[in-house]
Amino acid sequence: MRNRRDRQCSRMKILRAAREEFALRGFWGARVDAIAEQAAVNKRMLYHYFDSKRGLFDAVLDNDPGDDRPASMLLALWAALLEGKFASLPQSAPAARACERALLKQAQREARLPVQLNPGFLQLALMGLEWLPVLLPEAVAEITGHAPTEEDFPRRKARFRKTLLDLLAAQAQASPRDASGKPRIRLGHPPWSMSPDQ
Numbered sequence: 001m002r003n004r005r006d007r008q009c010s011r012m013k014i015l016r017a018a019r020e021e022f023a024l025r026g027f028w029g030a031r032v033d034a035i036a037e038q039a040a041v042n043k044r045m046l047y048h049y050f051d052s053k054r055g056l057f058d059a060v061l062d063n064d065p066g067d068d069r070p071a072s073m074l075l076a077l078w079a080a081l082l083e084g085k086f087a088s089l090p091q092s093a094p095a096a097r098a099c100e101r102a103l104l105k106q107a108q109r110e111a112r113l114p115v116q117l118n119p120g121f122l123q124l125a126l127m128g129l130e131w132l133p134v135l136l137p138e139a140v141a142e143i144t145g146h147a148p149t150e151e152d153f154p155r156r157k158a159r160f161r162k163t164l165l166d167l168l169a170a171q172a173q174a175s176p177r178d179a180s181g182k183p184r185i186r187l188g189h190p191p192w193s194m195s196p197d198q
Contacts, residue, residue, distance in 0.1 A: 011049050013039040018060050023071040026078045080135045114172045
């Protein structure tokens with residue numbers, strides 16, 4: 001009975017140490033030696049329980065308690081990378097990203113977007129809307145209540161994006177303006193909004 005408890009205790013110590021190491025360094029950067037040392041077990045025992053580094057990584061994912069959300073998110077991202085999900089991301093070339101950023105800045109100059117918003121961070125938020133359903137589908141389903149695999153998910157996402165930009169445009173047009181017609185930045189704007197120069 002005691003041997004079984006000791007084995008279970010050793011296994012849990014290995015999983016805790018491995019979770020920390022994999023979250024911090026990813027699958028390829030994590031060192032089995034470091035995990036064994038942190039868990040206070042030898043490498044042979046680690047491989048006895050988990051067969052391989054990949055087996056250990058999969059066990060960490062399967063047993064993730066979810067009590068440390070940043071670590072869980074990092075593990076999910078490393079798993080997505082390991083499974084090749086990045087190949088299916090809606091990638092855009094640097095020139096296309098620069099063009100989109102320029103269009104956002106132009107929209108600010110034309111009072112179609114609030115001048116307080118940093119166009120780079122707005123672009124980052126819009127990119128997240130496209131990438132996260134591919135990288136973290138379970139988290140997206142949990143947050144939105146809609147799985148990315150649902151047939152109408154692309155339509156819902158497109159409608160949200162349009163509504164968001166329409167609301168921002170309405171806010172920009174309602175902003176007070178100076179004598180030249182340029183939008184004035186209001187004092188006391190929320191901390192996530194910034195001037196374009198920030």
